[in-house]
Amino acid sequence: MINKQPTIKEIARRLNISVSTVSRALHDHASIGLRTKMQVKKLAEELNYEPNQTAIFFQQRKTFTIGVILPHLGESFFSEAISGVEDVTAKNKYTVLLGQSHDEVEKEKQLIEKMKMHRVDGMLVSIAKSTTTYEHFEVLKKANIPVVFFDRIPRMQDINYVACNMVSGTMQAVKFLLQKGHRVIGLLNGPENLFACKERQEGYVQALIKNRIKFDPSLVVNTDLSPDGNVKAVKELLAHKRKVTAVVVFNDYVAMDAMHYTQQQKLKLNKDICFVSYANLPFTNYLKYSPMASVEQFPYKQGQKATEMLIELLEKTDDSALPSYYKIILDSQLMINNA
Known part of the structure; x- marks a missing residue:
């Protein structure tokens, strides 16, 4: 036979006091004397009493x-x-x-x-x-x-x-690539419905304009974040009529797909083409090739x-x-x- 979980009613019956007194004693209510509190808590411990969480939640409405x-x-x-x-x-x-x-x-x-x-x-x-x-x-x-x-x-x-402020992060990324001498920089962005993607593009445009470089909308390509979508997007950027030498990529995972594809095309990473991404994930430290920089999003x-x-x-x-x-x-x- 399974032993029933002891209740405050059982404690009240054994001590010949009311259920409400037991409840108050267990919660250290000021109206209950120290002796009664000690008796109640001692018996509760002996019986291995545990509060009924469901009842407590119902009472507190949480x-x-x-x-x-x-x-x-x-x-x-x-x-x-x-x-x-x-x-x-x-x-x-x-x-x-x-x-x-x-x-x-x-x-x-x-x-x-x-x-x-x-x-x-x-x-x-x-x-x-x-x-x-x-x-x-x-x-x-x-x-x-x-x-x-x-x-x-x-x-x-x-x-x-x-x-995380993706506008400022993207501006830092583009500025970094411009300082490296790149002038044709692509943006491999994520799904257009994500607010952070809008911020990425906004930062990308602001950084270019600030450095007196005309914004070219055709250098912004979106991916659905699937491996096939990522490859399709980077393929489109690399086929651009202007030679893209650097790409700001949606995140480190997308960057991995993009870099793998560029290697298959016999392009040298960080020489023929450079990548900067987002997230700064720890696993990139253990790869032979990783993005030149990554925006930390904490x-x-x-x-x-x-x-x-x-x-x-x-x-x-x-x-x-x-x-x-x-x-x-x-x-x-x-x-x-x-x-």
Whole structure:
């Protein structure tokens, strides 16, 4: 026969006191005397009593659970971001419910619905590359479930988010290549619907104009981030009527595909063609060939700040004391590869 989990009713019966007195004693309520508190806690320990979390959650109207949806946990960027998330949630006694969209908007919608059903208190989201409509996030607003976006931000008004400044990061990247003597610089950008891609192009254009170089729209090519899409994009840039000698690439993963293709074309990396990318992922340090430089986007800090923001939203008591929506933009930093 399975032993039943002891309850506060059992403690109350054995000590011949009320259930409410037991509850108050376990929570160190000021109205309960020290002797009673000690008796209650001693018996609770002897019985291996554990609080009924479901009842506590129901009473507090919180589950202390945060839902996190990101594209791919296998990507170093997002695994670092999750480390930042978990360090903050552990410190604040929240549990993380994690889901991967695999860059599919339908999967993203399914995860949101499931997490809503699991009664998460709030959500952290980095949107899928195919997400172009945002009705599923509006559903969360109506359900009073706060959402904080990070890294991949939707083009929505009135949202909470943490991101890295891609405009300044791209300007640093282009300036670096110009200083190396390059004048025909391509931009291998990601999906047009991603806000960060718009920022990349904005920084690219600003950097060229600032250095008195005319912007050529045909030197900007977008990829869907798939290996085939990446190869197709770099192939288009290399076939340009003007000889492209350097390319600013969406991220380190896309850069790997682009560099592999250029090697197949017998082009010498960092001589015939140079690449600068984003993310500054650790694995690039162990490759024979890596981008000349990469824009650091601080994934751990993004995850950390986004979680702190969400917890503050969840625990705020005075709505007037805090802004309606939070926006944190971290400075990006170009990291030069000295290899």
